[in-house]
Amino acid sequence: MFSCSGCVRKTELLCERNSTSKDANVFYPVANIKPPDFYEFANSVDFEECYQICLHNYGNKSKKTIIASTVSITLFVILSFAAFGFWRCRVEHMGKLQDGKEIAVKRLSSSSGQGKEEFLNEIVLISKLQHKSLVRVLGYCIKEEERILIYEFMLNKSLDTFLFGKKKVEIDWPKRFNIIQGIARGLLYLHRDSRLRVIHRDLKVSNILLDEKMNPKISDFGLARMYQGTEYLDNTRRVVGTLGYMAPEYAWTGAFSEKSDIYSFGVLLLEIVSGEKISRFSYDGKNLLAYAWEFWSENRGTDLLDQDVADSCPPCEVGRCVQIGLLCVQHQPADRPNTLELLSMLTTTSDLPPPKQPTFVVHTRDDQSMPNALITVNEMTQSVFLGR
Structure with missing residues (x-):
């Protein structure tokens, strides 16, 4: 159903604690998605903790969506950089994984002029090349127009x-x-x-x-x-x-x-x-x-x-x-x-x-x-x- 304030539910969610109804709604982990416009990032929580937070807040419209962190590099990148918007060229940022490892993240926008072919070429080549004088790639993400490359962090930049x-x-x-x-x-x-x-x-x-x-x-x-x-x-x-x-x-x-x-x-x-x-x-x-x-x-x-x-x-x-x-x-x-x-x-x-x-x-x-x-x-x- 649509209202002047946006989409609203026609039926109420049934997420009560300890509900035994077969019609009760449940929460599922979903990977490789972009977060909504307003959300709260819950760092260093496991799945059960995230489940309890979401269950507690499901009926409170003033609460922000809770998104838990994960060890997945792909999801980490999406969660960390979805809010940066589009850039005209490659932009690099520093990030940190849950284990404390520092990474560099290169984000390529659709307006940069480099296509998917060049991006994949970089991934294929550098992932097969291992030398102390070459930068090392740790992971990447391709989602629609988003192209993100994760590689070892270089403290002194270029x-x-x-x-x-x-x-x-x-x-x-x-x-x-x-x-x-x-x-x-x-x-x-x-x-x-x-x-x-x-x-x-x-x-x-x-x-x-x-x-x-x-x-x-x-x-x-x-x-x-x-x-x-x-x-x-x-x-x-x-x-x-x-x-x-x-x-x-x-x-x-x-x-x-x-x-x-x-x-x-x-x-x-x-x-x-x-x-x-x-x-x-x-x-x-x-x-x-x-x-x-x-x-x-x-x-x-x-x-x-x-x-x-x-x-x-x-x-x-x-x-x-x-x-x-x-x-x-x-x-x-x-x-x-x-x-x-x-x-x-x-x-x-x-x-x-x-x-x-x-x-x-x-x-x-x-x-x-x-x-x-x-x-x-x-x-x-x-x-x-x-x-x-």
Whole structure:
């Protein structure tokens, strides 16, 4: 029956305690539902306690609906985040399970642009990849338009919160060099050592998470692709990633490979050394790659180091990292190191080949030679369809 105040019952509920009537209403546990608009969350109660609370309050319309917590990750997420509303992009929150374990919850709205296919791709890939330099997924939830991902909580959030903000002084050169090596180890696992060989396609500073010891973990595998061990793949019509980190052959033709991830790593490495963001850096008309090349040509790159941490480093190590970064961003994929060579360069003192001058291309919104859809800022992942 419907009234001006909403739906009301035509018959009274029969929920009296100790009722022996065969027509008495009973309470049942129901999983995977959204709570009503007004409810009271009863934490740390078992089923019997929840039953008694509901029984006591069933006839009192002023009482809020009681929803008990559960060890189910899926139900925990639904109960905790149903009230947050819709967001335009991925939003991450911290949560805590009943056993005290802290988790990070990533909620993707229907308006974010990432579809169910990309979300499931991330779940399938990262659930099969286990490495200390990769973020670990604990669970997920898909319910109608809701897509929620639960993974291990990273106390220090993402690298960009330290690298480009007031906290940059907290990551001195030894910590930065450890982060660089950790990312390279994660890439080696993805490209060579894992059961599934994976190309990330969106490696960037905001997708590097840091644990309580500042160890890096690669995250966000929604755009990753598996491959069968061949170095180069067929072109894709859907170019996804972040401009500035995208290798030239991938941005322009859709050809991606292990070497396109290496290019992204090179940009990331130069950002870590300099403390400058690729999308925002400009000095005398030079972008970050041109600036790094100029410093390397003059003094082997030591002056590129972020001056906030200049007192904490051996110059030869910084110069070597700048040279490796430039080798990774070479225009031709064949001139870039593969992932195994990259890690060897970072962990040994063997001689390095001299880099060639990279191709410096600055795209603006007035550049008619490239689709405007490819123009994106550092923090946002972008995709565009290209004709073959």
